[in-house]
Amino acid sequence: MMRNWSVALALSLGGLIGLPASLRGEEPPLRERIAGALRRATDGFRKEVATEGGYLWRYTADLSFREGERPATATMVWVQPPGTPSVGLAYLRAFEATGDPFYRDAAREVAMALVKGQLRSGGWDYLIEFDPKLRARYAYRVDPGPGGKQNVSTLDDNTTQEALRFLMRVDRVLEFQDQAIHEAVEYALGRLIGIQYPNGAWPQRFTDPLDPAKFPVKKASYPDSWSRTYPGKDYKAFYTLNDNAISDTIDVLLEASRVYHDPKYEASAKKGGDFFLLAQMPEPQPAWAQQYDADMHPAWARKFEPPSITGLESQSAIRTLLEIYRETGDAKYLEPIPRALAYLRKSRLPEGRMARFYELKTNTPLYFTKDYQLTESDADMPTHYGFKVGNGLDNIGKLYEQLRTRGPEKQTAEPTNSGARSRSNKPNSEQAEAVANALDSRGLWLTEGRLKTQPPENPSRRQIDTGTFLKNVQILCRYLESSRP
The missing domain is CATH 1.50.10.20 (Glycosyltransferase)
Incomplete structure (x- = not known):
């Protein structure tokens, strides 16, 4: 009887040893905690902050007020960095660092937001509108009908370029099999070549090729x-x-x-x-x-x-x-x-x-x-x-x-x-751990301060800053890469 109990205990302990540290009641190793923080941060940003897969620059902590370069509504996302494509590149960065398809799927979600915001002129405006009534003002390529009058793509502030750069990288990661993304890339590249001047330059903004x-x-x-x-x-x-x-x-x-x-x-x-x-x-x-x-x-x-x-x-x-x-x-x-x-x-x-x-x-x-x-x-x-x-x-x-x-x-x-990566650039464990521990219960990083366009009557002094998200994701990814077994 005693022998049977000993065997059962040994089997039980052996099973526990095979479990993750968190399920054994122990504090997980730092690498496991960092990987978990990266996933929580991505999940939190997608579930709490995203609009149709896209993002703005800053939000009050309670999401009651938000902005890109100017005040924005809950149905807007920003293309101009550090907006939607910048977040998508961060998700691709996480996919590269971990190999986890969760991040590839997150990046594809961002890509589809940009596909829905591509103008018939071929590129992107600073923002994308998702409210059905307000979208009617824009000539979005994927929308049926004649489209609205707002059809000006911009090359200012790396707007169209960053959107296209991200979509090309998603297209490659997806092995060129997502038809909507691939078509958006081909259309944008074709328009960039089409509006190029005879001397090789480009205008800052464009709709159709000029004479x-x-x-x-x-x-x-x-x-x-x-x-x-x-x-x-x-x-x-x-x-x-x-x-x-x-x-x-x-x-x-x-x-x-x-x-x-x-x-x-x-x-x-x-x-x-x-x-x-x-x-x-x-x-x-x-x-x-x-x-x-x-x-x-x-x-x-x-x-x-x-x-x-x-x-x-x-x-x-x-x-x-x-x-x-x-x-x-x-x-x-x-x-x-x-x-x-x-x-x-x-x-x-x-x-x-x-x-x-x-x-x-x-x-x-x-x-x-x-x-x-x-x-x-x-x-x-x-x-x-x-x-x-x-x-x-x-x-x-x-x-x-x-x-x-x-x-x-x-x-x-x-x-x-x-972003360029370097082993000499790797964060130390204390820096990565501090970033991981700074997540709130929603999986968001909060920073002190008011939004640039926040009205005086809004009292919030804490914000969700997309630039902070991008920086912290880079820190966690660099740590995961540098600490691979």
């Missing part, structure tokens, strides 16, 4: 004169480097070439690079402007964006030329870089940063006062815009020398996530 005869291929040049006061002209058809619109578009097309192995995508990206060659200004300022008119003169955009040479987008133009060279091996994309770097280095501000704007020909740094008067003084600048920007010239110069010396390096398809 190519109105946009002759020319090299950039200085205007005979330019107005110091804002003329208020429509600039959406201008060749636009501002906020990296063209650089982000080229980046997406290069990735499309890697994912789909179709030469037309690389050809379009190279044509975009050819525009950067044409758009480089002649001496004494061999860099780039934020935007150009059809005569290839630097031009006004918004009331605080004058015709000028830009210290920010010029750096992005060089990085893009380096990336095109890396992908194609065509040395013509390296040719403009040495003189551009030499000019930009001479243009550094005394504190080492760059001015966003340099006056044409004189190279005097330009700023604006808070009431938007053009000035050479930085004493009274608006705070909503970067009139002084970072200086990445040393890193750009090193990359140029590396590529010039080693030659091009054809890239493989991108990982599913959008």
Whole structure:
């Protein structure tokens, strides 16, 4: 009898040993707790925060008020980062780190929200509306009927590009078998190529291709004169480097070439690079402007964006030329870089940063006062815009020398996530554990503060911030990758 009891006990203990630590009444190992936190956070964001699979930028803790770049309703989601596609990329990141199809399914849910928000013009607006009555204002590609009048896709602020980048990566993860997602990608890529100007540039916003005869291929040049006061002209058809619109578009097309192995995508990206060659200004300022008119003169955009040479987008133009060279091996994309770097280095501000704007020909740094008067003084600048920007010239110069010396390096398809990963970047266990422990009972991370557009009568001082979600998911994923057995 005693022997039978001993055998039963041994079998029972053996069964317990095979159970997860949490079911044995023990605290699970840290890796198990981190994996559980990542799943709870994803589940909480999907169930508590999502609208039709999409997301905004910030929410009050009780979800009573929400916003993207501006106040939003419960039927809106935001495309412009860090909105819906950014969250989708985080879910793909989690799928890559864990292999758990739960995260792949979460990413597909986000992808379908973007499919429903794709415009007939081919890209995306800053937001997607899901209220049936309000959707009727928009020309959404998947909706029946003639569609509404709002059909303007935007390349501003990486909006259409990030949506397309995410959809391409989901398409690849799903092995190109989801017809709705695959068709949305093909349609968007086709429209991007279709609205490209003869000189290789893109407009900031688009509906249909414009008359190519109105946009002759020319090299950039200085205007005979330019107005110091804002003329208020429509600039959406201008060749636009501002906020990296063209650089982000080229980046997406290069990735499309890697994912789909179709030469037309690389050809379009190279044509975009050819525009950067044409758009480089002649001496004494061999860099780039934020935007150009059809005569290839630097031009006004918004009331605080004058015709000028830009210290920010010029750096992005060089990085893009380096990336095109890396992908194609065509040395013509390296040719403009040495003189551009030499000019930009001479243009550094005394504190080492760059001015966003340099006056044409004189190279005097330009700023604006808070009431938007053009000035050479930085004493009274608006705070909503970067009139002084970072200086990445040393890193750009090193990359140029590396590529010039080693030659091009054809890239493989991108990982599913959008952020570069490094083992040296891995979080320590305390950081990952702190992030995991910070989840509330709903599986959400709360931060202190009020929303930027929150009305005074709303008392909430805690918020759900999408940027925080993205950052914390990265921390948990890096820990899981670095701690694999």
